[in-house]
Amino acid sequence: MSILGGPRDISRDGTAKRVARWFGTRPGAQLRLLLSGPLGWIGLVYVGSLLVLLLHAFWVKDAFTGKVEPFNWTLRAFEQLLSNPVYATIAVRTIGIALAVTVVDILLALPIAYYMARVASPRKRAALLIAVTMPLWASYLVKVYAWRTMLQGNGFLTWILGPLGISAPGLGEISNTWIVLSYLWLPYMILPIYAGIERIPNSLLEASADLGGRAGMTFRRVILPLLIPSLAAGSIFTFSLSLGDYIVPDLVSDAKFIGNVIYDNSALGNFPVAAAFSVVPILVMVGYLAAARRLGAFDSL
Amino acid sequence: MVESPLIRFLLRIATGLVLLFIYTPLVILGVYAFNDSRLMGWPPTGFTLHWFGEAAANSAIHEALVNSLIAASTATLIALLLGTLAALAIQRYDFFGKNSVSFLFVLPIALPGVVTGIALQSTFKLFGIGLGLPTIIVAHATFCVVVAYNNVVARLRRLPRSPEEASADLGATPWMTFRRITLPGMRTALLSGGLLAFALSFDEVIVTLFAAGAGTKTIPVWIFSAMQRPNELPVVNVVALVLVLVSIIPVWIAQRISGGEATRITR
Numbered sequence: 136m137s138i139l140g141g142p143r144d145i146s147r148d149g150t151a152k153r154v155a156r157w158f159g160t161r162p163g164a165q166l167r168l169l170l171s172g173p174l175g176w177i178g179l180v181y182v183g184s185l186l187v188l189l190l191h192a193f194w195v196k197d198a199f200t201g202k203v204e205p206f207n208w209t210l211r212a213f214e215q216l217l218s219n220p221v222y223a224t225i226a227v228r229t230i231g232i233a234l235a236v237t238v239v240d241i242l243l244a245l246p247i248a249y250y251m252a253r254v255a256s257p258r259k260r261a262a263l264l265i266a267v268t269m270p271l272w273a274s275y276l277v278k279v280y281a282w283r284t285m286l287q288g289n290g291f292l293t294w295i296l297g298p299l300g301i302s303a304p305g306l307g308e309i310s311n312t313w314i315v316l317s318y319l320w321l322p323y324m325i326l327p328i329y330a331g332i333e334r335i336p337n338s339l340l341e342a343s344a345d346l347g348g349r350a351g352m353t354f355r356r357v358i359l360p361l362l363i364p365s366l367a368a369g370s371i372f373t374f375s376l377s378l379g380d381y382i383v384p385d386l387v388s389d390a391k392f393i394g395n396v397i398y399d400n401s402a403l404g405n406f407p408v409a410a411a412f413s414v415v416p417i418l419v420m421v422g423y424l425a426a427a428r429r430l431g432a433f434d435s436l
Numbered sequence: 437m438v439e440s441p442l443i444r445f446l447l448r449i450a451t452g453l454v455l456l457f458i459y460t461p462l463v464i465l466g467v468y469a470f471n472d473s474r475l476m477g478w479p480p481t482g483f484t485l486h487w488f489g490e491a492a493a494n495s496a497i498h499e500a501l502v503n504s505l506i507a508a509s510t511a512t513l514i515a516l517l518l519g520t521l522a523a524l525a526i527q528r529y530d531f532f533g534k535n536s537v538s539f540l541f542v543l544p545i546a547l548p549g550v551v552t553g554i555a556l557q558s559t560f561k562l563f564g565i566g567l568g569l570p571t572i573i574v575a576h577a578t579f580c581v582v583v584a585y586n587n588v589v590a591r592l593r594r595l596p597r598s599p600e601e602a603s604a605d606l607g608a609t610p611w612m613t614f615r616r617i618t619l620p621g622m623r624t625a626l627l628s629g630g631l632l633a634f635a636l637s638f639d640e641v642i643v644t645l646f647a648a649g650a651g652t653k654t655i656p657v658w659i660f661s662a663m664q665r666p667n668e669l670p671v672v673n674v675v676a677l678v679l680v681l682v683s684i685i686p687v688w689i690a691q692r693i694s695g696g697e698a699t700r701i702t703r
């Protein structure tokens with residue numbers, strides 16, 4: 136239109152167009168407009184409440200009124216946690232199970248991811264990808280519930296393993312949490328490892344074979360080092376999700392995890408103790424993320 | 437092929453075993469939904485469709501379903517809006533502190549859910565905000581933003597810049613360029629991000645229990661309380677089976693819109 140009509144008279148444009156033009160020449164203003172919403176939400180709602188949580192750790196619940204007294208600074212919540220060795224046991228237990236879950240998931244994920252990436256035909260690979268992804272969409276609680284029915288004394292596991300002289304452990308054992316958490320987070324480990332193996336050029340493996348590397352040697356010296364970022368990426372999920380879980384320990388075992396202590400205390404209104412104890416998973420995760428970042432995990436997510 | 441026949445055989449066996457491990461619990465669950473006994477022993481004693489009728493007539497389930505749908509759709513809309521804005525800012529502009537800001541958007545899923553839950557609950561309580569559906573939506577939107585953001589950022593990274601630059605050269609305002617060039621380019625990313633956010637919110641229980649208070653139940657919160665009452669278990673079985681079957685729908689849609697690309701890990 137303006138090609139034929141000469142310079143357009145922009146003074147007759149509506150407000151919307153003027154606003155648009157004003158922003159058009161000011162990238163700084165555009166950026167502020169884009170960022171203010173999301174940054175405001177995450178900053179106020181999320182970071183804000185994390186700060187409130189940390190403040191709670193230095194307050195105390197009044198024994199008479201049962202209410203938290205804000206801005207009465209004290210270290211009582213931390214003293215309470217340190218004076219009772221059970222909290223240290225729970226912290227060590229939770230971190231230990233989270234690590235054990237990560238190890239099991241790596242061991243289970245490696246063969247299937249390798250098969251998907253390098254052995255299966257394209258059709259089979261697509262089908263396997265769906266088969267591995269589908270459980271991620273199925274309800275978390277439903278899967279825990281399914282395991283609860285299988286693990287109970289007269290459940291499926293006793294029925295199928297009974298002839299071998301093995302009976303299901305019942306719903307008290309701490310090893311149940313290990314099995315169920317490994318089950319829940321396995322797809323999160325398979326997918327990044329699969330992507331990692333798929334990226335390894337075939338020529339590297341052929342070169343290793345030509346140089347006399349047997350399968351085990353090639354795996355240890357060529358494949359595994361190249362998979363470190365993928366393993367670290369997958370382990371962020373398996374570790375972090377296990378570290379904060381309180382539903383699985385509650386439903387399939389008698390053992391308390393960090394999450395249970397936090398949840399139980401919050402249910403009693405004792406936010407200071409809950410807040411003080413949640414410092415443990417926060418610090419552990421910050422350290423874990425820093426380590427994973429150095430291993431290149433964030434490039435493989 | 438570098439792998440020897442023996443190794444390929446062993447890999448095939450291991451893959452089969454892992455698939456068995458993944459799917460056995462879901463199949464067992466499906467069988468229980470048709471069990472005519474109230475007891476949860478294995479094997480089931482007989483076949484019935486009775487519990488499907490009971491589940492369909494259960495008003496607590498209706499209420500929880502409505503709550504879940506409201507929470508998930510509202511949280512998804514908020515997350516798509518905020519996630520897209522954030523992704524555009526991070527991917528199309530350069531500014532000081534960009535890395536810290538992008539790290540901030542991923543933090544809500546990197547920290548354990550129990551931390552998010554207790555942080556939000558203690559803040560709501562401190563400011564005297566009553567727990568209920570609105571607080572559930574706020575909590576869900578907070579971690580759903582990450583999902584939307586991740587999907588859109590990944591798409592923007594791959595979209596070529598030249599059409600946007602051409603549009604700007606031809607005199608289009610940034611808004612028009614966004615509406616006519618960028619938005620169509622990231623449509624499927626918004627769809628798969630929205631799908632994932634919706635599923636995540638619909639399924640969430642760890643943060644939800646902190647944000648829900650005593651009165652409000654979503655579907656997972658209802659399951660959590662009902663599974664601790666033995667006489668409700670047959671109905672829980674039915675709801676569980678339906679949820680597993682329904683979860684095939686988003687997988688199918690994701691597969692359709694992007695030919696498998698949406699099966700990428702993005703949570």
